[in-house]
Amino acid sequence: MEQLPLWGSTTPTSARDSIPLLSKSRFIAGLQCHKRLYYECYHHDLRDPLDLTTRALFETGARVGIVARGLFGGGVRIPGDTPPDEAARTTAAALEQQATKAIYEAAFHHGNVRIRVDILAPVGDGSWDLIEVKSSAGYKEDYLTDVGIQLYVVEGAGVPVRRACILHVNNQYVYEGGPYVLDQLFTLRDVTEQAREVRPLLLSQLEAMRAPLWGSHPPPIPVGPHCKRPYTCPFYTRCHLDGPEYPLEHLPRMNPKLFRALRDADIEDIRDIPEDFPLLTDLHRRIRACVITGSVHSDPELKRALDALRPPVHFLDFETCNPALPLFVGTKPFQQVPFQWSDHVLRPDGSLEHREYLHTEPTDPRRDVAASLIKALGDEGPIVVYSGFEERIIRLLAEDVEEWREDLLAIVESRMVDLLELIRSHYYHPSFRGSFSIKEVLPALIDDLDYEDLEIREGGQAAVAFVQMIDEETPVDRRMELRHALRAYCRRDTEAMVRLFHKLREAE
Ligand code: SF4
Numbered sequence: 001m002e003q004l005p006l007w008g009s010t011t012p013t014s015a016r017d018s019i020p021l022l023s024k025s026r027f028i029a030g031l032q033c034h035k036r037l038y039y040e041c042y043h044h045d046l047r048d049p050l051d052l053t054t055r056a057l058f059e060t061g062a063r064v065g066i067v068a069r070g071l072f073g074g075g076v077r078i079p080g081d082t083p084p085d086e087a088a089r090t091t092a093a094a095l096e097q098q099a100t101k102a103i104y105e106a107a108f109h110h111g112n113v114r115i116r117v118d119i120l121a122p123v124g125d126g127s128w129d130l131i132e133v134k135s136s137a138g139y140k141e142d143y144l145t146d147v148g149i150q151l152y153v154v155e156g157a158g159v160p161v162r163r164a165c166i167l168h169v170n171n172q173y174v175y176e177g178g179p180y181v182l183d184q185l186f187t188l189r190d191v192t193e194q195a196r197e198v199r200p201l202l203l204s205q206l207e208a209m210r211a212p213l214w215g216s217h218p219p220p221i222p223v224g225p226h227c228k229r230p231y232t233c234p235f236y237t238r239c240h241l242d243g244p245e246y247p248l249e250h251l252p253r254m255n256p257k258l259f260r261a262l263r264d265a266d267i268e269d270i271r272d273i274p275e276d277f278p279l280l281t282d283l284h285r286r287i288r289a290c291v292i293t294g295s296v297h298s299d300p301e302l303k304r305a306l307d308a309l310r311p312p313v314h315f316l317d318f319e320t321c322n323p324a325l326p327l328f329v330g331t332k333p334f335q336q337v338p339f340q341w342s343d344h345v346l347r348p349d350g351s352l353e354h355r356e357y358l359h360t361e362p363t364d365p366r367r368d369v370a371a372s373l374i375k376a377l378g379d380e381g382p383i384v385v386y387s388g389f390e391e392r393i394i395r396l397l398a399e400d401v402e403e404w405r406e407d408l409l410a411i412v413e414s415r416m417v418d419l420l421e422l423i424r425s426h427y428y429h430p431s432f433r434g435s436f437s438i439k440e441v442l443p444a445l446i447d448d449l450d451y452e453d454l455e456i457r458e459g460g461q462a463a464v465a466f467v468q469m470i471d472e473e474t475p476v477d478r479r480m481e482l483r484h485a486l487r488a489y490c491r492r493d494t495e496a497m498v499r500l501f502h503k504l505r506e507a508e
Pocket residue numbers: 032033034035036037039221222223224226227228233234235236237239240
């Protein structure tokens with residue numbers, strides 16, 4: 001690890017001779033939590049492995065960044081793997097010699113912070129526009145610190161900046177095929193004034209991050225809601241290893257006021273919460289009672305609601321993708337496009353039938369998904385889903401596929417049954433760990449069915465797999481593997497619902 005003698009001189013009590021230079025990502029880590037920054041600097045190996053969905057998000061961000069450069073074409077790129085000092089020297093040379101060209105990933109350091117700027121665009125009068133590219137659909141307050149720290153470093157390095165801007169994806173852009181129309185695909189937002197206004201705050205935050213880095217141990221910061229805000233911390237598992245058996249995070253939708261009140265009362269385990277503690281919701285009280293007694297809460301209403309479902313009972317699940325860069329004509333950035341469904345049907349004689357559809361061609365899947373779905377669901381029997389997602393997708397399909405609109409709307413008008421809502425309202429098992437996600441609920445209730453044997457284990461992964469599967473550059477063998485993996489995953493979701501349905505009907 002690079003160690004530079006920075007941040008002024010060490011104190012006599014300091015455990016270190018130097019501390020690392022902060023990069024922008026480390027600074028952002030420090031804003032979430034000083035302990036996270038400490039780990040990023042000294043114990044990077046303790047990070048949780050990057051899951052495939054997060055990796056796909058990073059890849060999307062990189063692709064959007066590359067496409068965005070087209071708005072400032074013909075620029076000079078400082079390769080991302082160039083060592084920091086060399087990157088800064090190359091950037092300085094590009095600023096001098098090619099002041100009429102944009103610089104991509106321009107490298108600077110100042111005030112003990114090292115950054116890369118996505119795009120530095122020449123204005124023509126010797127000044128530059130600093131552009132941070134975001135692969136999101138809009139502007140978020142969090143982006144200001146990101147741009148603010150870059151503006152501080154770039155100006156500190158002596159480069160005149162006319163504007164500091166966020167370039168984000170415009171989710172109203174409708175893709176018409178062929179190359180993207182870049183000035184419609186992206187929206188540029190000038191945040192110069194706000195980025196300058198936050199500078200004093202950023203500098204004081206930088207200063208506050210400094211002291212813990214001199215220590216030989218991470219700062220003693222307890223876990224809390226900040227571990228998942230604005231993102232799940234990469235050291236989440238590490239910090240929660242020695243935590244209580246039933247941590248406060250297992251209380252769903254806990255507002256910060258309640259969390260502070262519990263912390264102020266030195267309560268870390270749900271079992272230690274007094275019964276009459278204020279601000280607890282009914283669900284919190286139910287969870288508290290279940291973990292104290294180690295017993296299941298099962299309201300008879302759940303069994304009544306499930307018994308009332310008359311066969312044929314459908315169990316339906318969709319897989320969708322919502323790419324930042326639209327793939328199909330007529331779609332917008334981030335639009336949910338269903339490409340697969342699975343339907344298990346429980347017949348009056350107790351037998352189970354399975355039907356499915358997976359779109360395997362690099363064409364718009366919506367029409368084929370709608371037509372196959374309507375045929376499979378017919379016009380009778382309740383349709384059990386897990387969350388309101390499937391209903392939303394059917395309504396979106398109804399907007400997009402006119403010829404099947406009436407049939408699709410008829411499905412959602414009267415037949416949908418949300419198993420997740422039924423469980424959330426009427427059932428709790430201490431092993432749910434505060435989550436009603438099917439990935440938590442299934443192992444708590446069914447011990448011989450899980451997702452461990454599957455290549456694809458979550459929806460984000462399925463979306464990535466679909467895009468790879470229809471990409472003609474993916475080797476044919478791999479495309480076939482992905483087909484198989486997608487079918488297995490979507491089928492498992494509906495199979496899981498069937499098993500939960502039977503199990504919960506038995507519940508006392
Ligand atoms: S898990 Fe929480 S306490 Fe631990 S480093 Fe991350 S944010 Fe900080």
